[in-house]
Amino acid sequence: MRPFKYARATSEAEAVQLVSATPTAKFLAGGTNLLDLMKEDVERPTQIVDLTRLSHLAQIRPTLNGISIGALATNAQVANHPLVRQNYPLLSRAILAGASAQIRNMATVGGNLMQRTRCPYFYDTAMPCNKREPGSGCAAFHGLNRMHAIFGYSDKCIATYPGDMANALYALDATVKIRGANGQERTIPIRDFHRLPGDTPEQDNNLQHGELIVAVELAKNDFAKHSYYLKVRDRASYAFALVAVAAALALEGDRIKQARVVLGGVAHKPWRSTEAEDALVGKEATEANFRAAAEAAMKEAKPLAHNAYKVELGKRAIVLALQRAMDETI
Amino acid sequence: MRCELITIKVNGEERTLAVAPNRTLLNLLREDLNLTGTKQGCDDGDCGACTVLVDGRPVLACIKLAAQCDGCEVTTIEGLAREGRLDRVQEAFWHEGGMQCGFCTPGMIMSSYALLQRNPHPTEAEIRQAISNNLCRCTGYTKIVAAVKRAATFAEFTQR
Numbered sequence A: 001m002r003p004f005k006y007a008r009a010t011s012e013a014e015a016v017q018l019v020s021a022t023p024t025a026k027f028l029a030g031g032t033n034l035l036d037l038m039k040e041d042v043e044r045p046t047q048i049v050d051l052t053r054l055s056h057l058a059q060i061r062p063t064l065n066g067i068s069i070g071a072l073a074t075n076a077q078v079a080n081h082p083l084v085r086q087n088y089p090l091l092s093r094a095i096l097a098g099a100s101a102q103i104r105n106m107a108t109v110g111g112n113l114m115q116r117t118r119c120p121y122f123y124d125t126a127m128p129c130n131k132r133e134p135g136s137g138c139a140a141f142h143g144l145n146r147m148h149a150i151f152g153y154s155d156k157c158i159a160t161y162p163g164d165m166a167n168a169l170y171a172l173d174a175t176v177k178i179r180g181a182n183g184q185e186r187t188i189p190i191r192d193f194h195r196l197p198g199d200t201p202e203q204d205n206n207l208q209h210g211e212l213i214v215a216v217e218l219a220k221n222d223f224a225k226h227s228y229y230l231k232v233r234d235r236a237s238y239a240f241a242l243v244a245v246a247a248a249l250a251l252e253g254d255r256i257k258q259a260r261v262v263l264g265g266v267a268h269k270p271w272r273s274t275e276a277e278d279a280l281v282g283k284e285a286t287e288a289n290f291r292a293a294a295e296a297a298m299k300e301a302k303p304l305a306h307n308a309y310k311v312e313l314g315k316r317a318i319v320l321a322l323q324r325a326m327d328e329t330i
Numbered sequence B: 001m002r003c004e005l006i007t008i009k010v011n012g013e014e015r016t017l018a019v020a021p022n023r024t025l026l027n028l029l030r031e032d033l034n035l036t037g038t039k040q041g042c043d044d045g046d047c048g049a050c051t052v053l054v055d056g057r058p059v060l061a062c063i064k065l066a067a068q069c070d071g072c073e074v075t076t077i078e079g080l081a082r083e084g085r086l087d088r089v090q091e092a093f094w095h096e097g098g099m100q101c102g103f104c105t106p107g108m109i110m111s112s113y114a115l116l117q118r119n120p121h122p123t124e125a126e127i128r129q130a131i132s133n134n135l136c137r138c139t140g141y142t143k144i145v146a147a148v149k150r151a152a153t154f155a156e157f158t159q160r
Helices: A013-022 A034-039 A075-080 A082-087 A089-096 A101-106 A109-114 A165-171 A274-280 A286-300 A309-327 B025-032 B090-096 B107-116 B124-130 B140-155
Strands: A007-009 A025-028 A047-050 A061-063 A066-070 A175-179 A185-189 A212-219 A226-232 A245-250 A255-265 B006-009 B013-019 B051-055 B057-060 B073-075
Touching: A013 A047, A013 A212, A025 A034, A047 B107, A061 A082, A061 A089, A061 A255, A066 A082, A075 A082, A075 A089, A075 A101, A082 A089, A089 A165, A089 A226, A089 A245, A101 B057, A101 B107, A109 A165, A109 A212, A165 A226, A165 A245, A165 A255, A185 B140, A226 A309, A245 A309, A255 A274, A255 A286, A255 A309, A274 A286, A286 A309, B025 B051, B051 B107, B057 B107, B090 B140, B107 B124, B107 B140, B124 B140
Parallel strands: A007 A047, A025 A047, B006 B073
Antiparallel strands: A061 A066, A066 A212, A175 A185, A175 A212, A226 A245, A245 A255, B006 B013, B051 B057, B051 B073
């Protein structure tokens, strides 16, 4: 790792101020992705601001209308928290589908949202990559793109967002609470947190430099009874998704009142399929209707040279995830 | 680069050390404290050879800054044996031959030790899940899993 200056923040205000003051400064929490990228020389911060002593940001607490999860709560703490398991089992399941026991003990909620793509060309500093080095080109576009996007990409970048937790947060309409450089707090609906690559793939999300995630908030919802997180990957554990599906249904009688279908591993951000959701609402929870929703979800998919398999895989995964959501009884 | 002064308890012994910010917990253990039982494998968070317990939980020492460990309690493979007696997990790995070249073994044992503390009677699926971030390039998984199962049948841990 290159040398850098290290500071241990003693307050949110100090953390925000330290990072805002230096364009090449970075916040550090669990470090499971940032340190990895620093070792690979992809990230080269000159100043690290360590957040881990801001213990109030690790709290998980009930709110009047749901739950507030501090940005520094570890993935393991969130996944195993009784309130999360009981009221948001989809979130718990998604987190446990990601990474490994060691990494879930280290990685935080805020860091999980901030993790960067695992596109191998992004990691390989000998190759062009517009995300790593804007204007250098996209080696993946004409390279090996089996793992890459089928939705929402541009000619500048075809990388996918690699996380699992965020797919569940999109399905649950989470809100991200941010503290800005001016000391003000603001909130971003999770659907507006990550970006599509467009012409600026170097920007993964809509945070300004120096803005700090302080919490993720979830409102009460009707999805706890019928939800499922299905992750399809090359190995049974500790691998990134080829396709992941966060599926949630709320029923009224035998009709679907509300539906959520969010796909992971297919775009630069968690890909919420309103097409699939619209196809489900008002219908019965039958396999035929699930199939119709899966077809609707994949209608606009534009596979690349090596990832056409994701279209059929995605359809099957959506059907299976919806079926399992119906089988789940919490 | 200014060094950070940190106090860290390693295998029960409190140490105060000056560490450069860009050094990891793994560097500190192996190079500053000469605790070379913890292995450096991929050095990138993938292989699990560097697994140690920080405040009782298994983590990857290669992607944790030493400076972040100020005030933490760290247990390494050297901290498991007591008065010349192996811990039950070590004992079980020895009995079952749960190792070939041995490079992954300290990390495997630390992950397994943490699993059994949390879940004294794990299923095979739970064992495999718990060691899924510990790669054995000799592919000796069958005997490793058998070793963790055997460890679970041994008498309870002496509390440390």
